[in-house]
Amino acid sequence: MNINKTTIEYFILKGFSETSELHIIVFILILIIYLITCGGNMMILTLICLERHLHTPMYFFLANLSIVDISFTTTMLYKIFTGFVTRDKTISFYGCMVQSFMSGSFTVHELYILTAMSYDRYVAICRPLSYQLVMSQRTCVVLASLCWTLGFLFIGPSAWILSTFSCYTSIELNHFFCDVILLMKMTCSDTSVLDVLFFIQGWFLFAVSPFLLTFVPYIFIIIEIMKIRTTTGKYKAFYTCSSHLTVVILLYTINIIQYMIPSNIEYKKFYTLINTVVVPLLNPLIYSLKNQDMKDALRKKRTTWCHI
Numbered sequence: 001m002n003i004n005k006t007t008i009e010y011f012i013l014k015g016f017s018e019t020s021e022l023h024i025i026v027f028i029l030i031l032i033i034y035l036i037t038c039g040g041n042m043m044i045l046t047l048i049c050l051e052r053h054l055h056t057p058m059y060f061f062l063a064n065l066s067i068v069d070i071s072f073t074t075t076m077l078y079k080i081f082t083g084f085v086t087r088d089k090t091i092s093f094y095g096c097m098v099q100s101f102m103s104g105s106f107t108v109h110e111l112y113i114l115t116a117m118s119y120d121r122y123v124a125i126c127r128p129l130s131y132q133l134v135m136s137q138r139t140c141v142v143l144a145s146l147c148w149t150l151g152f153l154f155i156g157p158s159a160w161i162l163s164t165f166s167c168y169t170s171i172e173l174n175h176f177f178c179d180v181i182l183l184m185k186m187t188c189s190d191t192s193v194l195d196v197l198f199f200i201q202g203w204f205l206f207a208v209s210p211f212l213l214t215f216v217p218y219i220f221i222i223i224e225i226m227k228i229r230t231t232t233g234k235y236k237a238f239y240t241c242s243s244h245l246t247v248v249i250l251l252y253t254i255n256i257i258q259y260m261i262p263s264n265i266e267y268k269k270f271y272t273l274i275n276t277v278v279v280p281l282l283n284p285l286i287y288s289l290k291n292q293d294m295k296d297a298l299r300k301k302r303t304t305w306c307h308i
Contacts, residue, residue, distance in 0.1 A: 008171050010090045013079055015176045027084045033277045037073055040284030041066035057135040061117045064144050069280035072106035076177050076276045096178035101159035108151035111210040114248050116143045121241045122217035126224045158197050165189040175269055214248055243287050251279055
């Protein structure tokens with residue numbers, strides 16, 4: 001087969017719809033959800049910064065999670081917004097590489113920050129007397145720094161290899177962001193090294209590692225909760241983990257569905273959009289509605305602001 005090989009300087013992101021009316025509706029819906037997502041996560045960040053009783057390890061990691069959610073959603077959607085305003089659907093080659101790198105990094109950040117939060121809940125339930133000593137400020141900073149560093153380190157090699165591919169069969173990407181899988185399918189360069197690297201990353205560094213490190217502590221947490229004699233005590237212990245567990249189950253469920261759906265690109269774009277806007281939107285809602293400390297802090301600040 002004769003492949004039209006070309007060295008390119010930019011890509012064209014097709015987005016969701018070629019129909020002008022439908023494109024406007026999709027844009028407005030995405031913009032509204034994006035603003036609510038950023039507003040909700042900014043509210044969490046503000047409350048955690050202003051309320052001293054929220055200066056605890058759990059809320060420290062929650063603040064990091066909010067930063068990741070805002071960054072991830074903005075990175076994934078910014079071309080939708082700029083493209084709608086400027087009518088320009090192009091993205092430079094290196095801009096595309098940066099977007100792929102940042103979106104992948106923020107995905108890893110979120111998985112490992114949730115893992116750190118799982119460890120925090122394990123210590124709180126299973127080793128309550130040692131909690132202050134184990135989850136010290138220094139430990140929290142080290143864990144958070146490790147989560148951020150791992151994201152960049154894991155994605156860095158594959159992003160660098162991808163950026164060396166300058167030969168592609170087309171400049172049109174049928175997606176709303178620079179999806180690395182589509183880029184690999186479109187390149188006429190040898191992707192064998194990248195295939196092996198993605199396999200190792202996908203199964204061992206992204207899926208198995210954070211999955212086990214996140215859910216194994218909950219086995220010990222459940223065992224410890226079952227030892228509590230009173231129903232009230234069991235409920236209180238489980239309630240302290242319920243918000244985090246809900247977010248974790250939600251995230252992994254959507255990711256599993258996203259990777260198990262048929263290869264139809266329209267389905268993949270839809271589920272990628274859900275992962276991009278719905279999960280970061282539900283995170284602040286879950287922590288605000290299920291967490292009594294967050295509700296009390298929000299009620300206190302709302303009362304204060306109403307009297308100003």
